[in-house]
Amino acid sequence: MADYTKMWEELDIDIEKHDGLCEVLPMFYEDIYLSQDKRPENMNYYNFVISEVHGLRIKELQDSKKEDKKVVGSFCVFVPDEITLALDCVPVGICSGSQFWVPDGEKVMPRNTCPLIKASIGAKLSRTCPYFQSCDMVVGETTCDGKKKAWEILGDYMDVHVMDLPQMKREKDKLHWIDEMNIYKDVLEAKTGNKLNFENLKEKIELVNKKREVLKRLYNFRKCNPVPISGKDALLVSQIAFYDDIDRFIEQTNNLCDELEDRVKKNEGVFEKDTPRIMITGTPMSIPNWKIHHIVETSDAVVVCEETCTGTRYFENQVIENAENMDEQFENLASRYLGINCACFTPNEGRIEDILKYVDEYKVDAVIYNSLQFCSTYAIEYKSVEKALKAKGIPVIMIESDYSEEDTGQIKTRVEALVEMVKEKKGVIA
Numbered sequence: 001m002a003d004y005t006k007m008w009e010e011l012d013i014d015i016e017k018h019d020g021l022c023e024v025l026p027m028f029y030e031d032i033y034l035s036q037d038k039r040p041e042n043m044n045y046y047n048f049v050i051s052e053v054h055g056l057r058i059k060e061l062q063d064s065k066k067e068d069k070k071v072v073g074s075f076c077v078f079v080p081d082e083i084t085l086a087l088d089c090v091p092v093g094i095c096s097g098s099q100f101w102v103p104d105g106e107k108v109m110p111r112n113t114c115p116l117i118k119a120s121i122g123a124k125l126s127r128t129c130p131y132f133q134s135c136d137m138v139v140g141e142t143t144c145d146g147k148k149k150a151w152e153i154l155g156d157y158m159d160v161h162v163m164d165l166p167q168m169k170r171e172k173d174k175l176h177w178i179d180e181m182n183i184y185k186d187v188l189e190a191k192t193g194n195k196l197n198f199e200n201l202k203e204k205i206e207l208v209n210k211k212r213e214v215l216k217r218l219y220n221f222r223k224c225n226p227v228p229i230s231g232k233d234a235l236l237v238s239q240i241a242f243y244d245d246i247d248r249f250i251e252q253t254n255n256l257c258d259e260l261e262d263r264v265k266k267n268e269g270v271f272e273k274d275t276p277r278i279m280i281t282g283t284p285m286s287i288p289n290w291k292i293h294h295i296v297e298t299s300d301a302v303v304v305c306e307e308t309c310t311g312t313r314y315f316e317n318q319v320i321e322n323a324e325n326m327d328e329q330f331e332n333l334a335s336r337y338l339g340i341n342c343a344c345f346t347p348n349e350g351r352i353e354d355i356l357k358y359v360d361e362y363k364v365d366a367v368i369y370n371s372l373q374f375c376s377t378y379a380i381e382y383k384s385v386e387k388a389l390k391a392k393g394i395p396v397i398m399i400e401s402d403y404s405e406e407d408t409g410q411i412k413t414r415v416e417a418l419v420e421m422v423k424e425k426k427g428v429i430a
């Protein structure tokens with residue numbers, strides 16, 4: 001990586017502390033990612049993105065700012081990128097997945113708060129995340145209680161706009177979400193001086209749909225046996241989708257998919273045919289949270305699908321492109337976004353339907369229900385998911401964890417037991 005110290009200084013980064021962060025990531029990445037066998041060649045692009053995660057992409061954001069574009073950070077897949085992009089802003093997902101930031105988050109939040117929230121707040125407070133430092137504004141949302149209260153703290157440090165996400169999916173909730181998207185539009189228009197119109201919104205609806213389409217294309221290859229790409233690599237691509245330049249991401253991911261198509265034709269996989277196939281469902285996995293995937297894929301199994309917000313919830317369901325005016329565009333946006341089945345909603349049967357559908361589509365042998373510690377909505381929802389999976393004869397375990405490595409051995413033991421059970425069931429071992 002080139003020397004970006006001057007740029008980081010201009011972003012008011014705590015250079016010394018940031019150096020500590022930059023030191024560990026390459027080793028961590030090498031151990032987890034570069035050690036994999038038979039990786040698709042096109043993963044080199046994503047290796048490069050990671051190697052420049054605090055460098056080139058940040059420089060690109062600064063260049064956009066010089067062209068008067070605003071950088072808008074978000075923490076949830078409900079924030080409509082279509083509106084952000086149509087108002088000539090650059091959206092970046094800034095959920096944090098590293099233990100590095102947790103201690104700083106704990107300075108202002110109770111320890112028994114979800115690590116994703118503590119790390120996100122800690123990333124800002126410690127001035128070690130150049131994405132946060134690049135943001136002209138961040139958009140929070142009223143999903144879980146922890147996040148709701150975190151925005152109040154974050155508001156002391158930067159410009160925060162909060163979108164009031166309904167917690168049910170009735171007609172009046174849809175109208176409320178349309179209203180919230182309109183308020184978001186007004187806030188961004190005031191900030192940028194730009195105006196949303198039918199044409200610029202149409203263009204960005206089509207663009208974001210293309211991003212969803214390519215992610216869906218990638219995931220479809222994971223339905224094959226043998227699987228042409230590891231779960232770790234697919235997760236990485238999804239994570240990068242949140243902050244990479246959208247046009248480049250679509251192009252590069254299509255290149256990767258072309259290679260995977262070729263692999264499938266040749267019956268080439270990254271794991272042996274019939275390797276136990278695991279689906280992960282639950283809370284999102286932000287960069288660099290690769291913990292569970294790494295454990296699974298070093299335990300003689302492969303992750304074939306994530307029913308998470310860094311997985312299917314991010315790209316499933318397109319925004320319908322048949323609108324003839326802006327009211328219809330907002331209606332179509334609301335319909336698509338309210339189709340996301342987050343545990344913050346009640347009832348949330350749609351999530352169970354999705355999980356059962358993916359079990360069939362991805363030929364899943366077992367499910368790992370992954371919940372970040374202290375996330376009560378996902379933890380509580382486990383029981384109904386477990387019941388539905390058991391009724392279908394699909395083994396499931398729940399893993400509650402944080403970003404630290406302390407419980408890795410214990411989790412590995414449980415995952416190995418699950419994999420053994422699958423192998424016995426499939427008759428792979430006597």
Ligand code: BJ8
Nearest residue numbers: 076077114143144283309342375
């Ligand atoms: S749509 S999953 S991205 S809210 S894990 S912070 S819920 S205590 S991240 Fe999420 Fe949007 Fe829902 Fe998806 Fe709270 Fe739970 Fe932590 Fe969570």
